[in-house]
Amino acid sequence: MPHLIISAGILTMERAGRWVTVAGSGAHVRASRNTLTVRRMNTVQEYDLQNVGHLIVVGGHTIHTSAVISLRRAGVPISFFDADGLPAGQVLPSGYDAGERVREAQKKMFGHTYALTFARKAADSRILAIERMGNSSGWSFLYDGELEFFHRNRDELPYLIKMDELRRVSRLIADTYYEVMARTLPPGSGFRRRTARPHPDPVNAMLSLGYAMLYGVAQCAALAAGLDPNAGALHEGNGALVNDLIDGFKPAMVDETVFTLVRAGLDAGDYEAGTGRCILSDALVGRLLPALHASIQDEPIVSVARDLSTSLISGKEFSPVY
Known part of the structure; x- marks a missing residue:
């Protein structure tokens, strides 16, 4: 069952347990009072509800009302995403949305200082990922001056007063990072840069x-900490705060896992890319999900959300650890 924590004067909820991710299409999800069942073609997976911490549903599936009711009663959040990984909504147990005081502080105080912190953390994580790659496999994938480009733009961030400029340089660092890391992957993967949806290649589809999955965890962490997930600092639009929270976690928790799997080799039957949208096979998703479940750690994300909530209430410096 969930347990409650008092932190920074607000009520938050945590639930221990494994995440269950249902991705692709065509699965049937049901539940009894004690068991969650996911049926796909000829395979059936069953999970003890007491050991489920979060259900993440990506793509088109059939979910019985019994599953929604049983999961809500058990205190398990459900996060829904479309086939391209865009958030579509959540079903949350009572107690997740208890942060009126925090949200008031978020409206009044959230701005450039917090945006700069998120931008620097995201830049640091991408530079670190590039340096890890260089140290492990050699530096031939970098062009002359590229590493200095990243460091120079990262060091420029504190001097950018306008939010538009801060966002522009942050996007430039991210876009260039993907182009650089694309050179470390087999040419046949079709990945050159991060693209808009629908994705034409398997790497972009796997990243999404x-x-x-990362978004679902961070959205629950934000709500549990009393934060408004749509009121971001660095990012704008729906889920802006969630995107602020996850940007610095992407390289280590998702990118490295996806890139490692791609470097190991993809088979011709692992995906279909001839329809304008790349569709991942069940077999590839079956290899990817366990690796992502191992690399995406919820506690660091929860910790950053807590630190942000505490900072907004207390006025103390926001200095999260990624």
């Missing part, structure tokens, strides 16, 4: 699946 991983980011959807």
Whole structure:
């Protein structure tokens, strides 16, 4: 069952347990009072509800009302995403939305200082990922001056006063990071850069699946900490705060896992990319999900959300650890 924590004067909820991710299409999800069942073609997976911490549903599936009712009674959040990994909504147990005081502080105080912190953390994580790759496999994938480019733009962030400029340089770092890391992957993967949906290649599709899982965890963490998930600092639009929270976690928790799997080799039957949208096979998703479940750790994300909530209430410096 969930347990409650008092932190920074607000009520928050945590639930221990494994995440269950249902991705792709065509699965049937049901539940009894004690068991969650996921049926796909000729395979059936059963989970003890007491050991389920979060159900993440990506793509088109059939979910019986029994599953929604049983999971809500057990205190398990459900996060829904479309086939391309875009968030579609959540079903949350009572007690997740208890942060009126925090949200008031978020409206009044959230701004450039917090946006700068998120931008620097995201830049640091991408630079670190590039340096890990260089140290482990050699630096031939980098062009002359590229590493200095990343460091120079990262060091420029504190001097950017306008939010538009801060966002522009942060996006430039991220876009260039993907182009650089694309050179470390087999040419046949079709990945050159991060693309808009629908994704034409398997790497972008795999990244989006991983980011959807990361998003689901961070959205629950934000709500549990009393934060408004749509009121971001660095990012804008729906889920802006969630995107603020996850940006610095993407390289280590998702990108490295996806890139490692791609470097190991993809088979011709692992995906279909001839229809304008790349569709991942069940077999590839079956290899990817366990690796992502191992690499996406919820506690660091929860910790950053708590730190942000505490900072907004207390006025103390926000200095999260990624």
